[in-house]
Amino acid sequence: MAGILVPVPLNFFRSQTDANRLIQLRHKENQSNHELWLHRNHPTHPPRQVIFDFSDWTEKKRLIRTLHDRIFIVEDQDGYPERVTMPGNQYGTDTGKVHIVNAAEWSNLPLLQSLQVPRWPPTTPERLFTVPRNHPLPCIGCILKEHIYGDVMRSSYALTLQVGDIINHDTPNGGIVWGRVTANNQSLEAVRCNIFDNPHVIRDIPYTWLTVNPQWRNEYIERRPPPVRPTFCNCDVARWRHQQESWHKRFKLCATADKSEVYVVSRKYVRKERPMAEFLGVLKPNYDLWGQVSPATNRSDAEVNRHRIQAPMGSQGEAELCFIDSYRYGNFTRFIRHSCKPNADWHDVRYGDMRMKVLFSNRVIEEKEEVTVDFGIEWLEEKGSCDCGLNECQLKQKQKGTPTKGTPTKGTPTKGTPKKK
Incomplete structure (x- = not known):
């Protein structure tokens, strides 16, 4: 997703003191590096008078970590934060920790007979995604x-x-x-x-x-026998939410050279088939289920589907799908880019009694490697281009007439393609 990098406003720090202290540390580090350069290139120059030591570096990292709960940041070449501004954010926060339900979009829709939910219309994610604890979907808590x-x-x-x-x-x-x-x-x-x-x-x-x-x-x-996966687990989704708040310890956001796009890089080695993060956003109805036309938008189909995933709703049904839209609200997963040879996939799972879309690694992901997923051939055709640069590029093969592997897009699954569980 395209983002614009701007200096971090002072009001996003915990206090004015923290903001001023980070400015002082940056000035001190620049002065220390400049004096070091002078001393190395001009031996007659006196030794450094200002030294940016390990305690300063530790304090700098601590101040930067306090921003992750409030905004998305990208560190510049000196390791100082720049804010990633998102288009049209109307929910009062940049970083999402749980789904948001816009009740106005659901209030005029009748309850479907095939949809089993506690109450209607939904006002919280729990009313759409709660399932029995013995549901056949795999539980992330038990897997962990x-x-x-x-x-x-x-x-x-x-x-x-x-x-x-x-x-x-x-x-x-x-x-x-x-x-x-x-x-x-x-x-x-x-x-x-x-x-x-x-x-x-x-x-x-x-x-x-x-x-x-x-x-x-x-x-x-x-x-020491391994744990047996129970059919009726007692995993609490609050534990998962708490773990996801520290995502910045395992992943980081980076920007392209022209600072027009932000992407996700892994900080650590990730083993194959490991759950990494949940896709969060605004829960929107699939108007096709009610025979209605979706509201008009000024975004292209590629831009809409770039930030949208279909997810089953209800305690039992699998065919009733809603949309999770991360265009204006979500977590760091909305910055994940496309690749025709991805290292991660989205899966329908649950944590305890809560359905969710979770990102799993499909192979080993090394440190400092970009995390990517496959948005599908339909999304590439909507966009009209692919930046993966691979010989296995789906769009190149489609243009050459070579059969491509049927992969659903994030927004609209390809007809005849089985949905991943």
Whole structure:
């Protein structure tokens, strides 16, 4: 989504003191870097009088972190924040933590007989997305418990590694990298190893990257059996919401060179099939269900579908779909861009008794790699171009007459394409 980067207004800081302090730190860092440059290029120049030390850097990061709850920011080349302004934001906040329901859009629509909801018209997301706790949709809370078990097992395995042991880990292209351990740094939770494919390369591999030895895994499972996924879970969605508030620790927003577009980059290594974030926005009705025409908009179809996902509503039904629109309100997922070879997909899941659309990694995502999804061939045709630059580009193949893989767009699924669960 296109965004405009502007200086952060002072009123978005927690206090005027914080705003002034960040300005002082920026001035101090610039002066320190300038004096360092003079001393290096002119040996006769006296040593630095102003030093931007680690305590200043820590305070700078702390002040920047306080902005994530209020606005979306992109750090410039010096690491200082610039605000991402969104078009026509009318909901009083930039960063979304839960869905918003515009009751006026739903009030004149009658309740469908096939739609099972607690009350009508809906005024909260819970009235549209609440499901029984034994619903067949997979529960993210239960999945995360299994992942925690796997991470603990992986860390336990890493602590047993010694110099000379052979290890391996997965790569984004689906391959496996093998190496021999030269050191095990438990304080940094990483092992240093020589890579077999390139013996001259020494790399630090975090514990979370490692693939556990099958024999060791079987012995560990016998000692500590994995958790059994219950049919009736007691997971609380409030826990998920709280975890999502710290998204900036795992992802960050970056801007293109011309600062016309913002995209999402992973700060950490993400394993395959891991839930990463929920798609949030304004819940809008699908007027086709009521035989009505959608309100007119001055946005193009590509722009509308760029920020829209269909989601099932009701406690039982799967065919009654509403729209989650993130154009004017949402979380950081609204900045995720398209790729014909994405590293993440949207899935219909639940957390406890709440339906949601959650982003899952479909392969390993490395640190500093952009997070992308596939918006589908229909969206590319609406836009008229594709910026992925890949040989497997769906639009290029369609123009050449090569059959493309049927992938639904975010807004309107392609006819005949099964919906992902």
